[in-house]
Amino acid sequence: MSDRRTQILDAAAMLIAERGFTSTSVDEVIKGAKLSGKSHFYHYFKSKEELGYEVLNRQFERFAERGLAILREPMIDPLERLSLFIDAVVALQAESGGRRGSPFGNLAAELADAHEGFRVRIEAVFERWASQIRSLLWEARPQLHDDVDAVRLSRFIIAALEGAVLMTRVKRDLSVLEGIAIDLKRFIGMHVRDGSTLPQGRHVD
Amino acid sequence: MSDRRTQILDAAAMLIAERGFTSTSVDEVIKGAKLSGKSHFYHYFKSKEELGYEVLNRQFERFAERGLAILREPMIDPLERLSLFIDAVVALQAESGGRRGSPFGNLAAELADAHEGFRVRIEAVFERWASQIRSLLWEARPQLHDDVDAVRLSRFIIAALEGAVLMTRVKRDLSVLEGIAIDLKRFIGMHVRDGSTLPQGRHVD
DNA sequence: TGCGTGTTGGACCGGGTGGTCCTAGTTTAG
DNA sequence: CTAAACTAGGACCACCCGGTCCAACACGCA
Incomplete structure (x- = not known):
């Protein structure tokens, strides 16, 4: 290009x-x-519209480099990867001081109702995230309870992160996101079999 | 008026x-x-700006009628109220088929960076929610573990709901929100002392 | 009787919007 | 050498934006 x-x-x-x-x-x-x-x-x-679509693609690719790559990393325990992924989201927000927010969440809120073309593209982005997390959970299933619903859990993780980023942006306070990240890891830990290790990093209350 | x-x-x-x-x-x-x-x-x-501010106030008041009233309801067990509040959020979204989203979340994403006047007002809205949930958690503290961090948990609940509403809007699928509501209740249940009842309603997996 | 408030309807303003068209000069690849 | 792609710069389009101003009329209240 x-x-x-x-x-x-x-x-x-x-x-x-x-x-x-x-x-x-x-x-x-x-x-x-x-x-x-x-x-x-x-x-x-x-057109401006086409520019917007390509920006969206590019943002996804750039995010994929950092976020999805972690989720796929084959040498690390899957649940550990999930924890690292959450850390990466926090780190990414920290770069802008929590001011920028998620490019997908922002566009979603702005255009989901008004512009179908953007809506379906953003939906696809979220779906690719979700599917990556789902396959990670599948990989981790020996460590997880039998009744874990991967579809639901993956959606929950993404929703919590998107919501957290939004709240952080509104409050202009990165610690909001950090706190939610901690809670989110604890929630994921809830799905882990009692015998397994809980890869949630240090948990400071 | x-x-x-x-x-x-x-x-x-x-x-x-x-x-x-x-x-x-x-x-x-x-x-x-x-x-x-x-x-x-x-x-x-x-001005248009002043109109926007008043719309925001009105939206909050209208939401308060339905949502915050539930959180304050004195005759019901606090954790049960929290569960009902989550149900109310789901019900509210169901009215628009999950298309409309949260008026605060939408404005937050649109204007948090661009317009300080709106940002602080939206921050105040979220803070009023959070403080209401915090005092509810304080009320419920005999049923909760000693180490529950009410500030963090209240933020988590709001973030999860806002994120869930956004995802629902993008996917145009109300079941996304319903699933997250279930998980959110389970997460809250995680903080409840073992001896206490878990007021999470029927839990279908 | 007047006065303040609400209502109607339209002209008007400067400035921005996405987008087109045209001319002409400069690279670069076949 | 030639054609296609790129760079440059500006005129221009219809339309929309938030906002102002004005003239006239309807109304209830003092």
């Missing part, structure tokens, strides 16, 4: 994360990417 | 819930409230 294209995508991703999709204008993206004018932009993207 | 004012507020609340604040225009509100023109609108509100 061309340099300029990724340059535009990066600038757009930043602006959309800051202001949302509808409140980000094409002109601002052009300014941010230091393009010469509109024609330059429309040489690469046929 | 005058009839017309509430009429405008209602129309605005609906539109903002559907499309978000920035994507809702004053003209649309005027059309929705069947006003004669802009001067009519600006007779009641000095």
